[in-house]
Amino acid sequence: MKVSMHNHTTLSDGSNAPEEIIKGAIDRGFTHFAITDHVCTLGYEEHSLDPTRYDEYIKEIRKLSEKYKNKIKLSVGIESEYYMEKKAFVSDISSVRDKLDFIVGSVHAVYKNDKPYAVDELCSSFRNVIKEIYKDNVKELVEDYFYNYNSMLLDLKPEVAGHIDLIKKNNIDGIFFDEYSNWFKDMVENTLDNIKKIDAVMELNTGGASKHGLRNMYPSEYILSRAYEKGIRMTMSSDAHTLEMLDCLYETGLQRIRKAGYTEIYAFDSEKKEFIPFEV
Numbered sequence: 001m002k003v004s005m006h007n008h009t010t011l012s013d014g015s016n017a018p019e020e021i022i023k024g025a026i027d028r029g030f031t032h033f034a035i036t037d038h039v040c041t042l043g044y045e046e047h048s049l050d051p052t053r054y055d056e057y058i059k060e061i062r063k064l065s066e067k068y069k070n071k072i073k074l075s076v077g078i079e080s081e082y083y084m085e086k087k088a089f090v091s092d093i094s095s096v097r098d099k100l101d102f103i104v105g106s107v108h109a110v111y112k113n114d115k116p117y118a119v120d121e122l123c124s125s126f127r128n129v130i131k132e133i134y135k136d137n138v139k140e141l142v143e144d145y146f147y148n149y150n151s152m153l154l155d156l157k158p159e160v161a162g163h164i165d166l167i168k169k170n171n172i173d174g175i176f177f178d179e180y181s182n183w184f185k186d187m188v189e190n191t192l193d194n195i196k197k198i199d200a201v202m203e204l205n206t207g208g209a210s211k212h213g214l215r216n217m218y219p220s221e222y223i224l225s226r227a228y229e230k231g232i233r234m235t236m237s238s239d240a241h242t243l244e245m246l247d248c249l250y251e252t253g254l255q256r257i258r259k260a261g262y263t264e265i266y267a268f269d270s271e272k273k274e275f276i277p278f279e280v
Helices: 018-027 051-067 123-133 138-156 182-197 207-212 221-229 250-259
Strands: 032-038 073-080 102-105 109-112 115-118 201-205 234-237 264-269 274-279
Touching (some): 109 138, 182 221, 221 234, 221 250, 234 250
Parallel strands (some): 032 073, 201 234
């Protein structure tokens, strides 16, 4: 089995149409694959699903699932967000949630003074947010990120916890904060506890690494080890926005999962309608 539970198409911010990326996954030997385009989010409407077409989106992926059912187990989800009490920043998906196989819960931005500031943009942009918006208080920014993430987990209760330490993307060589400081580790521990509390599957996400180097494979190795110790289930995600990202560093990701102690990972089975384990 070869799995990827988090991928994007031209319906949000991907470069390939749904059928094109599905055929690419089949060509690369994937057995379980998911399309999880972005929920519509304030400030990122052009990179999100059209909220008036959520039902149409689901129907399109279901149709492709049926078309290729003899070649791949295809599931449909949405990557959704949550920003503290500001629920209005994200479009409501409650009317379609039961039609989805699962939700990938993630956070890509912090909101300050009712404005979004992405944490995964260029390093120069990240630096400006720290300086201009947070007045050089990077700890406050990181706290806001994890507060948003944990609010998302407990309110949205996603089936998959997406790239939990995305905040580290621009923190090369610890230039902004120490990822091994006690305060950072405490926030990670709290997040892992909440993932376990809602019984979500956590992803090993190779998307950042395929674009920006191995340190941007999410999560970090020490977080993987702690997740294993807490009994959190794992899955694999390409977070593909292009065909080239589909299985880039896939084996490296599996090696990291094994190194942490895992002997199995989970994939959504579109027939059983649940996440099932298999040995790695």
